[in-house]
Amino acid sequence: MFKQELLKVYFIAGSQDVPNKNLYTVLEEALKSGITMFQYREKGPNSKTGKDKETLAKQLFELCKKYNVPFIVNDDVDLALKINADGIHVGQDDKNVSLFKDKFENKIIGLSVANKEEYDLSDVSLVDYIGTGPIHSTLSKSDAGEEGGYDLISNLRRYDENIPIVAIGGITEADVVPLINAGADGVSIISAIAKSINIEQTVKGFHNQYKKVL
Numbered sequence: 001m002f003k004q005e006l007l008k009v010y011f012i013a014g015s016q017d018v019p020n021k022n023l024y025t026v027l028e029e030a031l032k033s034g035i036t037m038f039q040y041r042e043k044g045p046n047s048k049t050g051k052d053k054e055t056l057a058k059q060l061f062e063l064c065k066k067y068n069v070p071f072i073v074n075d076d077v078d079l080a081l082k083i084n085a086d087g088i089h090v091g092q093d094d095k096n097v098s099l100f101k102d103k104f105e106n107k108i109i110g111l112s113v114a115n116k117e118e119y120d121l122s123d124v125s126l127v128d129y130i131g132t133g134p135i136h137s138t139l140s141k142s143d144a145g146e147e148g149g150y151d152l153i154s155n156l157r158r159y160d161e162n163i164p165i166v167a168i169g170g171i172t173e174a175d176v177v178p179l180i181n182a183g184a185d186g187v188s189i190i191s192a193i194a195k196s197i198n199i200e201q202t203v204k205g206f207h208n209q210y211k212k213v214l
Contacts, residue, residue, distance in 0.1 A: 001106065002087075002108045002128040002129070002164075004129075004164045004185045004186070005036065005186075006036050006037045006070060006108075006186075007036065007037065007129060007164060007165075007166040007185045007186025007187075007188075008036045008185075008186040008187070008206075008207070008210060009034065009035050009036045009037075009186070009187065009189065009203060009206045009207060010035070010036060010037045010038075010039065010166055010186055010187065010188045010189065011027070011030050011035040011037070011038050011039070011188075011189055011190075011193050011194075012038075012039040012041050012074070012168070012188050012189065012190050013026065013027070013038075013039075013040070013041065013190055013193070013194045014040060014041045014042035014043060014044075014047050014048070014074075015042060015046070015047060015048050015056065016042070016043070016044050016045065016046045016047040017041075017190055017191070017194040017195075018194050018195075019046075021194075023056065023060070024056075024059055024060065024063065026193075026194060026199065027060055027063055027064075028063055029199040029200065030193055030199055030203055031063065031064065031066075031067040031069055032067070032200070033199055033200040033202075033203035033204060034203050034204065034207055035069060035193070035203055036069065036186070037069060037070045037072060038060070038064055038069055038070070038071055038072065039072040039073070039074050039089055039110075039188075040056075040057055040060055040061075040071065040072070040073055040074060041074035041075075041089075041190075042056075042074070042076075043074070043075070053076075053079070054079060054082070054083070057073065057079060057083055057085075058083055061083055061085060064086075070086040070087060070108060071085050071086045071087075072085065072086060072087040072088065072089050072108060072110065073085045073087070073088050073089070074088075074089050074090075075088075075089070075090055075091065075094045075095075076088075077090075077095050077100050077103075080104075080107075081100075081103055085107075086107060086108055087104070087107045087108025087109060087110065087128075088100070088104060088107070088108075088109055088110070089109075089110035089111070089112070089131065090109075090110070090111055090112070091111075091112040092111075092112060092113075092114070092118055092121070092122070097109060097111060097122075097123065097126045097127060098123065098126060101126050108128050108129075109126065109127045109128050110127060110128060110129050110130070110131055110166075111124065111127045111129075111130050111131070112130070112131045112132075113130040113131070113132055113156070114132065114133070114148070114152075115148070115152070115155075115156075116155065116156065116159055119156060119159060119160070124160070124163055128164065129163070129164035129165065129166055129185070130156075130163055130164070130165055130166070131165075131166050131167075131168050131188060132148075132152055132153060132156055132165055132166070132167055132168065132184075133148065133152065133167055133168035133169030133188075134148065134168060134169025134170060135148065135149060135150065135152060135153070135167050135168065135169040135170060135171055135175060135179065136149075136169050136170030136171070136175075137169070137170055148169075150175075150178050150179060150182045151182075152167075153165060153167055153179055153182040153183050153184045154182040154183055156183070157182065157183025157184075158183075164185045164186075165183065165184050165185055166184065166185060166186045166187065166188050167179045167184040167186075167187050167188065168187070168188035168190075170191075171187045171188070171189055171192065172192055173192075173202075173205045173206055173208075173209050175187065176206060176209035176210065176212075176213075177209055177212050177213055180210070180213045181213065187206065189206070192206075
């Protein structure tokens with residue numbers, strides 16, 4: 001079941017995000033260090049497809065089960081259903097949530113919403129949380145759009161006082177406090193963890209930031 005606390009340190013990665021490293025090993029380090037949710041996102045050059053993608057997804061899912069951390073699949077509804085993942089996250093250009101909502105009963109559903117215009121076009125009553133960004137420019141998502149800064153969060157929060165919001169896009173530890181103060185419930189991290197030389201220190205650093213806003 002979804003809880004807002006799961007968004008606090010939400011790690012997102014695919015094999016393309018860990019050049020010269022093993023995603024399984026990176027994820028295990030991140031899980032040991034305290035990430036609260038993981039999203040498997042294979043997109044872009046050098047990403048896995050087909051059977052290779054499914055095999056890695058199953059391995060990563062089993063790892064997440066070991067640490068009792070929800071495993072979310074990005075975009076690929078069929079894969080999420082096939083392996084019985086804990087949830088799915090889709091973007092505005094992916095399959096409409098209304099088309100698969102019934103197949104994800106008691107699962108977590110996330111939706112990317114970049115601004116008020118996209119919010120108005122989305123039925124957020126069907127999802128558990130929205131991912132909003134990019135806060136800063138990022139190289140991890142080629143389709144991320146222009147950076148919106150902290151105002152992106154505060155504007156959406158004024159628009160909807162209740163929907164759980166997770167911020168994404170070039171986020172570092174220094175962004176946690178201002179983002180939470182702006183109305184976010186948590187942060188999504190790709191590069192800061194995937195490319196970290198000390199994953200334990202990085203993940204714990206994110207957690208430590210929350211103590212400043214409690």
